Amino acid sequence: MADIPDDKPAQSWQSLQQFTAARIALGRAGVSIPVKQSLEFKMAHAHARDAVYSKLHFDELVEAFKQFNLPVVHLHSKAGYREQYLQRPDLGRRLSEESCLHLSGYSAENDIAIIIADGLSATAVNENIIDLLILFLPLLKYANIKPAPICLVEQGRVAIGDDIGSILKAKISLVLLGERPGLSAHDSLGAYLTYNPQPGLTDESRNCISNIRPNGLNLEEAAAKMFYLVQQSLKRQLSGVQLKDDTRAGYFP
Template identity: 55%
Template sequence: MSEELYITPDPWSGLRRFTAARIALGRTGAAIPLREVLQFRLAHAHARDAVFSALDLRLFTQQPWEINILHSEAADRTDYLQRPDKGRKLHPASAASFAPANKDVAIIVVDGLSATAANQHAIPLIERLMPMLLSRKISCAPIQLVQQGRVAIGDEIGGLLQAKLSILLIGERPGLSSPDSLGVYLTFSPRPGITDEARNCISNIRPEGLPYDMAAAKIFYLVQEALRLQLTGIMLKDNYTPALP
């Protein structure tokens, strides 16, 4: 006999269409319905898979952009998870490969805690952002692709490139409803030692969250303001207003 016959509906059931959060699950006696238990386990498995995913280097190198592949000091995923400090620094061999580009912007793609997010969303976002930057003659360094990296590694990379501003795209910590969320951090005058109050962050970039077009437009606005005011972080207010359809 179907489990549905024994499920007591939740009074909030009508709200489920507005959110992916686990609300209004219903109950079977004193227990959560089996269907919801299995969906939770599947979501947990997707989150774990995202943490241990890897950047698809071929996917990025097939794009019509100049790509520089880098690696942090973390030897592998286990080292990366156990030693966050290693993910914040370039491997010496990668650091030695740089020559100053002296460009306005350095776009840096990092696996972070979800290479799945970077693989799925970084390219569509860059495809929308790059023409906007070029339309205002904002020069871009070659795209830097970092394995086993964390947010702060962009400070070292931006400093070595002597870029005015770094735009770091990174896979965010997976959630049980969003294992593929991409975050973007903007940092003016990047260099080692910068702390998080000097950055601007845009989070949850994915079709089910902040769509690519809106994310690219917001980044473009912040890039222009950062270069104009020569700062990012708590002093750079996000006053971007999207155009009405």
């Protein structure tokens, strides 16, 4: 059998590039990939590392939140600094004692606690959260769903919503945070919904909407899916594996 020319496999994959951000059909330069593609890979890796160590733009976010006419509460997990947060995931899941005391002053009956945390990419929050809330919060108002004060959390992971939702006596917690950055997405948000949030819950109690970003699940669809799940969770009084996302692609109420 004749040998296939070096560029033949790459050419056969090139038509698929339009469907994925994955690095396929890069070509070869000897036994390596071409310089251009190699530099692009290194740049993507640098963006991912930067995202992990990025910080929330608190002043800018708080100023932008004023348009929503909701109080904003600044909170912190038990992880004191970024390296500890990365090495001790358990600390990022719990609210610090000082923040617990501070938040207790806002305790009241609420339908939903919206928690915004840096997660593993504060960049994702800084770039996307305002536009997402502009779409999402009016839907809550339309449905007469009462939100608690917006909680802005440093060094927070998904489960920190259990502490916060419990203290605020919220029926639902909705945690919006930066997802672990990949080499094609350093700006991706995740949304995690939990009914009757209480410390000690595990992931089967939550619904997740992932890859929220302009080049992933667009913000309009994400807001629609979040609203649908909130409505269904309140109606059926459950979340997680028992609550399915039955929205159709492109659905927006």
